[in-house]
Amino acid sequence: MAAATFSRLLKPGFCKITLIERPQAKALGATEATIPAFQRFNNLLGIGETAFLQATDATFKLGIRFDDWTRPREGYFNAFCPFGGPIGGVPFHHYWLRLRECGDETSIFDYSLAAVAAALGRFARPSSDASSILSLHSHAYHFDGDLYANLLKDYACARGVVALDRSVADASLSGENGFIETLMLDDGGSLAADFYIDCSGFPGVLLEGVLKTGYEDWSHWLPCDRAISQMHPHREPLRPYGTATALSAGWRWSAPLCRGMDSGLIYSRAFLSDGDAAAALSMDSRADFRATSFVTGRPRKFWNKNCLSLPGGFLEPLESTHIHLIQTGILKLFGTFPDLSFNAADADEYNRLTGIEYERIRDFLILHYATAGRDDTPFWRHCANMPIPGALKHKIELFRGSARLNMLDNEHFADHSWLSVLIGHGILPRSYDPLADVPSTEEVERHLHGIRRAIRQAAEAMPPAGEHMETAARVTS
């Protein structure tokens, strides 16, 4: 992603880019789930949607369905869509809470076009016409990470990037300022550059292995540290969403590609053995599967001396944010691009902005574990009782009291995502905004039920999700 973007945005001759990648490397996650902002990345590169879908075996994604996080057979969506719409400047959910107090048990998820369409297995691309109900939602993708890496590598090489199938074995540091001077490659060769972007994944060959930057471990808040996954044939019609199903010591994901369903388990080894995890996934031992370990957290510095790590830390894939952090990291680097004097303030600013971004996403992930409300296993009792960051605690308390959401600077997840998890986990505020009492109950009922009907009709008119993939296949065949 970095090499492709730099090859696109920097003029030929401004700098020379070399991509060093271990031969026959396999990306960590076979299937990558994304959020809608990912489209902006492909747009920036000029990669059209149909070409992208075809090259990466991708499917459309309207959000994630969370099952069993509160109790068995109970679920909710975090869908790419706001709930209803504000009335008189008061956020929609306050009116929903008002009608609830009057005995109306309509689920808030019935007011989300993306959630209703996903539940019906239907999909339509969002409309750019602001007067259309189809302008309410957004979409993202599930795609094959290895295929996307190949696409971007070809793209970058066609624009002058030199790709070397080598492994970085070590690096030498300047005695003067500790900057990286030269990389030593596994074939005995070496390579020197002014600036290094470490994209070697967790834990970072250059940032950690060579520069010993240090890592802040967040596993006391996000205890999962292990993943296993496997691809299965589709057993049901293609659906436009992924699932995250809570299990005894973690959660199971399923993410559809065109060729099959990728499913896997994210769990904590302190609470579940690898053998029990494989059994929980009904792992087919004959099939190829991937296993990996990780420590959730962030490096003390994302950019240290003349080396920047993308994305730097590791946040588990519960809300599909890793690719996004790579994307925003690249854009932030453009905003703080160094000259050869390497002004330390540029790196400091990059580190400050990225640190905030990580903390905001981290807190949203912790919300899922801390408020799930399950107490049926040691893992869930640990999550229910663990101390949580102050900013998150305040956000939950504010919502519990007055249904208000304080959206902080650089908050990555919109208020509807926070609402989805809070309400999905059964947290119902003690009161709502008094200004939601301004219109009469009849007016509110008429308005909300009108929205619900329009959403249902629009969702039912959408074609089944699988039809879109067939159409995309026909366009390019």
Ligand SMILES: Cc1cc2nc3c(=O)[nH]c(=O)nc-3n(C[C@H](O)[C@H](O)[C@H](O)COP(=O)(O)OP(=O)(O)OC[C@H]3O[C@@H](n4cnc5c(N)ncnc54)[C@H](O)[C@@H]3O)c2cc1C
């Ligand atoms: C189970 C699982 C599921 C995930 N799902 C998602 C998801 O749905 N959405 C999402 O956004 N994120 C997800 N993630 C996060 C995921 O790690 C990333 O999205 C993605 O794989 C990261 O890509 P990357 O290129 O940064 O790192 P990696 O995929 O780890 O790639 C690192 C590359 O560097 C190469 N390399 C390493 N060391 C050297 C060396 N010394 N010399 C040369 N090359 C080297 C490797 O061979 C590899 O090609 C998931 C993570 C896991 C564990």
